[in-house]
Amino acid sequence: ESVLTQSPGTLSLSPGETATLSCRARQSVDNNYLAWYQQKPGQAPRLLIYAASSRATGIPDRFSGSASGTDFTLTISRLEPEDFAVYYCQQFGGSPPWTFGQGTKVEI
Amino acid sequence: EVLLVESGGDLVQSGRSLRLSCAASGFTFGDYAMHWVRQAPGKGLEWVSGISWNSGTIIYADSVKGRFTISRDDAENSLHLQMNSLRAEDTALYYCARRMKNSLGFDVWGQGTMVTVSS
Numbered sequence: 001e002s003v004l005t006q007s008p009g010t011l012s013l014s015p016g017e018t019a020t021l022s023c024r025a026r027q028s029v030d031n032n033y034l035a036w037y038q039q040k041p042g043q044a045p046r047l048l049i050y051a052a053s054s055r056a057t058g059i060p061d062r063f064s065g066s067a068s069g070t071d072f073t074l075t076i077s078r079l080e081p082e083d084f085a086v087y088y089c090q091q092f093g094g095s096p097p098w099t100f101g102q103g104t105k106v107e108i
Numbered sequence: 109e110v111l112l113v114e115s116g117g118d119l120v121q122s123g124r125s126l127r128l129s130c131a132a133s134g135f136t137f138g139d140y141a142m143h144w145v146r147q148a149p150g151k152g153l154e155w156v157s158g159i160s161w162n163s164g165t166i167i168y169a170d171s172v173k174g175r176f177t178i179s180r181d182d183a184e185n186s187l188h189l190q191m192n193s194l195r196a197e198d199t200a201l202y203y204c205a206r207r208m209k210n211s212l213g214f215d216v217w218g219q220g221t222m223v224t225v226s227s
Contacts, residue, residue: 035213037153044203044220045145045153050213057215088153092212097167098143098155 003027004089006101013106019076021104023089032067033092036074039103040085048087049074076106084108110134110216112204117221124194128221130187130204135216138182141165141207143214144189146200146223154200157189158207172198196227 005024013019023034032052037045047056049065052072062077076083089101116128130142143158157168157178166178177190187204201222205214 033212037214039153044217045214046217047208047213047215050208050211050215054211056213090153090155090213098158098169100145100153100155103152 003099004091004101006087006089006104008104009102010105010107012108013079014108015079015081017079019074019079019083019106021074021076021087021106023072023074023101025070025072025091028070029067029072029091032072034065034067034072035090035092036063036065037088037090038083038085039088045088079106081108110206112206112216112218114202114204114218114221117202117223119224119226120194122195122225122227125190125192126194126223128189128191128202128204128223130218132185132187132206135206137180137185140209142180142187143205143207144178144187145203145205145214145217146198147203147220148197148200151200156202159187191223194223194225196225199223199225 003026007022034052036049039045052067053065064075066073086103086105088103111133113131141160144156146154159166159178175193179188201220203220204218206216208215
C-alpha cells in the first residue's frame, strides 16, 4: 500500500475550470509537512505549495492547498493552458521518509 | 541566478559503479540540506537520498540503502552520489534538489542527469 495515494490518476478539464487534486496519507503527516509540485514534460518539478497550504515564491494565487487530517488537497482555480501538467504530493518525515505520491495528470 | 547542474550520468552495466555530481551556484550552498530524487522513464518521482547542511544527518531510501552514498563538498559547492552495485531498476533521470531553509520542500531543482543500467 502506497504511503501517499493521489487521486484521480487523470483529470480532464478545460481552461477556466477548477481542478481539485487529492493526496491521502496512510498515517498522519508531522506538522502538515506536505508539499505539492508541478512537472511539465521534459522539465524538472517545480515547488508549488509547502507545509500543506503555503505558496512557494512566484506561484500564482490560483494555486491553493489545504489539509484535513490525513487528506490533502491542491486546488487550481481558473485553469490556464500552462497548468496542464502532472502534479505530485510529497510528505516529509514518517517512515519511509520524504516519499512522493504517484502523481495526477491534469489534461485538456 | 540560483542554479543546480547535475553531471556524471552514463550507460553502465549491471553491477558496476557510477558517481553523480551536482554543481551549485547563486546561493550559499553550505546553508542548505540537499537531496537526490530520481525518475524512471515514464514513471513518477522517487526520493533517493538526502544530506543535512552540515552532513550530520544522512538518509536513504530503502531501495538504495547500502549501495548508494551521498556526500557534499562545501568548498566546491558540490553534491555527490556514489552509486555502487547498480541494477537495471536504478535506470532513471537523477535530479539534485535543494531543501528549503525554513520549511520542508524542494525549492530548487537541477535539470537531471540520466543513468542507464544495462542487464
